Amino acid sequence: MTGDRRSRRVSAVLRWPVGLALVSWRYFWRTTPIHRSDVVGDLGDLPPASPQGAEGDDVQRPSDGVGTLLHRRYSVRIRGSRLSPEELMTRLAADPDRWSPEFAVFRRTRGEPGGMAVGDEFLIRMPGPWDGPVRVAAAGPSAFSFVTLDGHLEAGRIEFRTRRDPDHPEMLRFDIESWARPGDRLSHVLYNTLRVAKEVQFNMWTHACIRAAAIAGGRPDGGVTVRTRRFATAG
Helix, strand or coil: CCHHHHHHHHHHHCCHHHHHHHHHHHHHHCCCCEEEEEEECCHHHCCCCCCHHHCCCCECCHHHCCCCEEEEEEEEEEECCCCCHHHHHHHHHHCHHHCCCCCCEEEEEECCCCCCCCCCEEEEECCCCCCEEEEEEEEECCEEEEEEECCCCEEEEEEEEEEECCCCCCCEEEEEEEEEEECCHHHHHHHHHCCHHHHHHHHHHHHHHHHHHHHCCCEEEEEEEEEEEEECCCC
């Protein structure tokens, strides 16, 4: 880690109390059931091949990170949606701030507003040491993905998908799936020792699932499911 980057990270650590207070407040007032698990993973949790838009020397891949690979999936089944999967994804891609919590702001740094195109970039601003630059690596009618860039707390990628629920075709599914390791040793402490950053991220993406249901004009059916699988990788 460079001196400038370390200085920025240490400075951001001083903002932990604000971020933690906001996360605690949201957790206390949440009424949607959250079903979470955290288990040991296996080789099946390694990320699939990277999309073409994940190229670049400034991309932080899972192999660039430190510590355990975390494979996470956040899922919500949406009952009563007025939108198709493609219509819902169009609305989600048009403005990430519509579905992110109040303590997370997407600031576009590259690309045209109103949608997601490969190569677009955002800086996700949060009240703590977890601000993070990302780039759109893939985008389609019912999915898009981000890769993390230099300076992000994580090294990896995250995908957002909409679809018909295979068991209940009258309902939609919104899924968020990520494969990542902590971006450096300090990030490793935040995630796996103090676990503060992990809880902030947990609250951010469960909120996104709940908001996606509202944007679709429906409601979560059975709450939000969060699955975390940990796989120790070399390096």
